[in-house]
Amino acid sequence: MTPGAGDGFPSLIDDARLRPLTAAERMRYSRNALVPEVGGRGQQRIRAARILVVGAGALGSPAVLYLAAAGVGTLGIIDDDVVAVSNLQRQVLHTTAAAGRPKVDSAREAVAALNPDVEIVTRREALTSANAMELLRGWDVVIDGTDNFPTRYLLGDACVLLGIPLVHGAVLRFDGQVTVFDAERGPCYRCVHPTPPDPGAVPSCAEAGVLGVLPGIVGAMQAAEALKLVVGGAQPLIGRMLLVNAWEGRGTELPIGKNPDCPVCGSQPTITRLVDYEALCGSRSRQEQDTEVQESTMNTITATELRERIAAGELPGQEYTLLDVREPHEVELETIEGAAHIPLAQVVERRGELDPSRELIVYCAGGVRSARAIAALEDAGYDGPMTNLEGGIKAWNASA
Structure with missing residues (x-):
């Protein structure tokens, strides 16, 4: 030096x-x-x-x-x-x-x-x-x-x-x-x-x-x-x-x-x-866990399939609950019409706001946080039917 x-x-x-x-x-x-x-x-x-x-x-x-x-x-x-x-x-x-x-x-x-x-x-x-x-x-x-x-x-x-x-x-x-x-x-x-x-x-x-x-x-x-x-x-x-x-x-x-x-x-x-x-x-193991959950035990729906259900008259808030688990500032930029909003960190404590008699379709930005939300609700004893939107709102926008 x-x-x-x-x-x-x-x-x-x-x-x-x-x-x-x-x-x-x-x-x-x-x-x-x-x-x-x-x-x-x-x-x-x-x-x-x-x-x-x-x-x-x-x-x-x-x-x-x-x-x-x-x-x-x-x-x-x-x-x-x-x-x-x-x-x-x-x-x-x-x-x-x-x-x-x-x-x-x-x-x-x-x-x-x-x-x-x-x-x-x-x-x-x-x-x-x-x-x-x-x-x-x-x-x-x-x-x-x-x-x-x-x-x-x-x-x-x-x-x-x-x-x-x-x-x-x-x-x-x-x-x-x-x-x-x-x-x-x-x-x-x-x-x-x-x-x-x-x-x-x-x-x-x-x-x-x-x-x-x-x-x-x-x-x-x-x-x-x-x-x-x-x-x-x-x-x-x-x-x-x-x-x-x-x-x-x-x-x-x-x-x-x-x-x-x-x-x-x-x-x-x-x-x-x-x-x-x-x-x-822990990123590899977490990704593997997310993939394993989504592929083996979790119901999923594609953005195209959700659009087809809406087009057929199955509307969010009437036939099922569409739940956005992103943060408020994300929701402010873009959302799916008719969706309810509970951030991931609050979803367990606010599960009483959800109707377990209705199917719950959960989404986030890309499908990972929504999978975690479903897993957290299951662990907390929520027994209603739940479905994860594959690819989240990114896939929703791409399917338009």
Whole structure:
């Protein structure tokens, strides 16, 4: 490592990798270099840097754009998803014309258009325990732009094993957080999150929503943290987590410490290789349980079949009860006419509002929460006939 300026952390970039800036580069990046803490040497380090962004979605979009604009020499992007129109409210790396295309292809084109001097390395595949060490090895900094706990734990463990700083970010509704996990100089992801939350305990952005500008704020801050690690001389968010509430316009700092008994980065680690992170986070077993319930013991109805019943005169509220178990803000956006509404968390305590003599057709966004609602009602002793709408309101809209 090469010492940075002042009392800040040293740069991650060995100065042996640096070369003089060209006249064109001095002009293009002059506003960076004019910052005394960056200067020409800092810009050389930015150009020599290799930064990997995992996820070209809400957080990855601003991070990729600002890192490319800053002149990062080699920019890696990993994502296995395709662009959807519903992404565009927050995933500013992509355009309407890119809908249906792989995100890595859209990202490559956006970076090339913004700064053709940046070398772009893209991989269209999911990060797994089988490929993570290969895909992450050799990068100076990794930025976590993912949105699920299995991949976050996978990234956290892999970066500790490889000795790579991990810039973490997360968003939900209008709350965001940013920190840097660097096991050599501070805590790792598992120091702060020793065990995953119970499946379903933390809603996804698809369920709870996210204010579109918030990932822009957090993703840009992740890019800033990566650049600070590269330039040197700064105080990155190591041992500190910045919490941002965009709705209230407030930010707070939370100190986070290294756990000496951490199973990954502690003094006597017990995790020395990557594990099955789907099993660790319970997502695989929960998905299997949901599928098993729906396929073996639960009555189901397709959106097309429900539409046919309505067209034949079997109306919600008259022939059967149609129950929406989504959250109120979801119902406000779209619903099925004639449906009653009880959020999943309240469905057991409010089961007295339901008529067990009528068939209960339950739906949610995609069919998972409604299956859980039916299972919870059965466990609570509700003995009326219940049916799950396959695919939820997404399938309902698609069948129109």
